[in-house]
Amino acid sequence: SESPRSHFGSRRQCNPFFPTPTTSAMGRKKFLNQTDMKVAVIGDEDTVTGFVLAGVGQRDGQGATNFLTVDSKTKRRDVEEKFHEMAGRKDIGVILINQTIADKFRPDPCQGGPLEAAHQQ
Incomplete structure (x- = not known):
């Protein structure tokens, strides 16, 4: 009879939610499906810090990260640029x-932001 561990291992290889990693010639993991996507x-x-210690943080060969630490000195433009960079990456799913950062950097409709323009149409 099969041991539970080997049974789980065989199930894992057949299950699309647990993809088997493959490597290219340079040793980098290829994305097999959407379950390999990262959290930013x-x-x-x-x-x-909590998410990075949990293993979420990554830095690619060009120095781009999937995280941004925001403090009192961080400019709104920097947060917006990082958000758009993350949103444009194909390897980031979430x-x-x-919430405190989102509240601080949310567009203000009273100052002619995109929400006000959409409301006037």
């Missing part, structure tokens, strides 16, 4: 934004 984090130091 924009938040305060405690939030980002962008987690700390």
